Amino acid sequence: MISSDGIRGYNDVIILSILKDGDSYGYAVSQKIRDVSEEVYIIKETTLYSAFNRLEKNGYIHSYPGEVTHGKKRTYYQITDKGLIFLEEKRDEWKQTKRVVNRFMKEG
Amino acid sequence: MDTIKNYVETLFLEFPNTKEVQRAKQEILTIMEDHYLALLDEGKSEHEAIGQVISEFGSVDELREELEFATREREPENGIEEEEMYQYLNERKKDAKGLSLGVSGCLLAVGALIGLSIRGAEMMGLLLFFVIIAISVGIIIYNGMQFSKNNVVLNDRYISVDLNKEAQKLKQGYQKSFQVSLVFGICLCVLSVSPIFFFQMFTYAEYGIPVMFFFLAIGVFLIIYGSINYGSFDKFIKEKYFIADEDKLGPNAMQAKYGESARTKHLLERVYWPTIVLIYFGWSYLTHSWGFSWIIFVMAGIFYSVLEAIFVKK
Numbered sequence: 057m058i059s060s061d062g063i064r065g066y067n068d069v070i071i072l073s074i075l076k077d078g079d080s081y082g083y084a085v086s087q088k089i090r091d092v093s094e095e096v097y098i099i100k101e102t103t104l105y106s107a108f109n110r111l112e113k114n115g116y117i118h119s120y121p122g123e124v125t126h127g128k129k130r131t132y133y134q135i136t137d138k139g140l141i142f143l144e145e146k147r148d149e150w151k152q153t154k155r156v157v158n159r160f161m162k163e164g
Numbered sequence: 165m166d167t168i169k170n171y172v173e174t175l176f177l178e179f180p181n182t183k184e185v186q187r188a189k190q191e192i193l194t195i196m197e198d199h200y201l202a203l204l205d206e207g208k209s210e211h212e213a214i215g216q217v218i219s220e221f222g223s224v225d226e227l228r229e230e231l232e233f234a235t236r237e238r239e240p241e242n243g244i245e246e247e248e249m250y251q252y253l254n255e256r257k258k259d260a261k262g263l264s265l266g267v268s269g270c271l272l273a274v275g276a277l278i279g280l281s282i283r284g285a286e287m288m289g290l291l292l293f294f295v296i297i298a299i300s301v302g303i304i305i306y307n308g309m310q311f312s313k314n315n316v317v318l319n320d321r322y323i324s325v326d327l328n329k330e331a332q333k334l335k336q337g338y339q340k341s342f343q344v345s346l347v348f349g350i351c352l353c354v355l356s357v358s359p360i361f362f363f364q365m366f367t368y369a370e371y372g373i374p375v376m377f378f379f380l381a382i383g384v385f386l387i388i389y390g391s392i393n394y395g396s397f398d399k400f401i402k403e404k405y406f407i408a409d410e411d412k413l414g415p416n417a418m419q420a421k422y423g424e425s426a427r428t429k430h431l432l433e434r435v436y437w438p439t440i441v442l443i444y445f446g447w448s449y450l451t452h453s454w455g456f457s458w459i460i461f462v463m464a465g466i467f468y469s470v471l472e473a474i475f476v477k478k
Contacts, residue, residue, distance in 0.1 A: 083198030100222025106230040
């Protein structure tokens with residue numbers, strides 16, 4: 057399991073990249089993170105909500121009420137154009153970060 | 165599922181009940197519920213599922229940062245300073261002392277009157293009675309006025325979340341003193357009859373009565389003083405805006421209490437009763453039905469509650 061401190065700065069991009077593939081809701085996003093990371097990273101519920109809240113405030117995603125299951129309204133999240141641009145920027149930044157850190161960690 | 169709900173409810177207790185917080189709670193609950201149901205589908209037992217969902221809840225600290233940042237931004241400017249709250253509480257303590265002293269004084273006056281009458285000094289007793297009563301009533305009026313003066317400064321000003329928490333802490337700290345003064349006060353009031361029986365044993369039954377009033381005076385002092393002080397904290401705990409007088413809410417307090425229907429409530433309060441009085445006089449003069457037209461006030465009272473229920477949402 058990965059420490060939530062280490063990955064903190066990447067929660068936003070992880071969520072955005074999931075939403076890039078299509079609108080989704082809270083639990084589905086957390087499941088996706090679990091699946092893609094092969095259960096190495098399990099995002100906490102409060103972390104997930106905080107990220108949604110922050111992303112929406114910054115205008116990177118927007119929420120709308122979706123389908124009703126188990127008698128409950130689900131909030132769906134959709135990535136905005138601004139969010140797509142932000143994700144692209146972060147992707148480039150990540151490539152650089154990875155390269156630099158790798159050099160120090162002698163990983164490749 | 166109830167276990168999860170209760171868990172989240174408890175953790176959210178420390179947050180103010182704003183729209184933002186409600187939304188966060190709802191969203192997080194939905195995620196947890198989905199998670200819980202998915203785990204049940206996987207064949208996990210109820211206990212296992214609840215355990216896992218709660219272990220993946222995360223931390224309240226994270227939420228606090230996120231939510232408090234949001235609530236801080238919108239804090240009104242006319243907030244009450246911590247210093248002002250302490251000043252208010254201190255001032256009120258003094259007034260409470262005066263007020264309860266005044267009430268006790270009145271009881272002592274009666275005791276003195278009876279005591280001196282028994283000794284055959286009725287005139288002396290009566291004189292002392294009036295002097296003490298006059299002083300006590302003076303003290304009561306003076307402190308009562310101080311009370312409202314103290315209130316006015318803070319009226320309708322914003323009570324921040326921090327201030328509210330501070331007040332709650334102070335209230336908790338005072339709890340013990342309050343309980344002690346209440347218990348002693350009530351005990352003294354109950355026991356105040358005992359001197360009568362005590363003096364009866366020595367065939368001076370009537371001497372017990374002044375002593376009874378002496379006991380009552382101390383008991384009443386403790387009860388009133390403790391209760392006023394204990395209640396002072398609530399002024400900073402129960403409302404978002406300071407309320408000096410429940411019947412005359414300031415515009416901010418009105419808005420906070422009744423939300424969007426504040427204007428309706430305001431209008432209703434200002435217009436309703438004067439209109440009823442006008443109708444009463446008009447109706448009575450025109451038809452000379454003074455005999456039963458007063459019934460309008462009874463009906464208006466009920467009707468007022470009905471209007472309030474329909475138009476004013478609390």
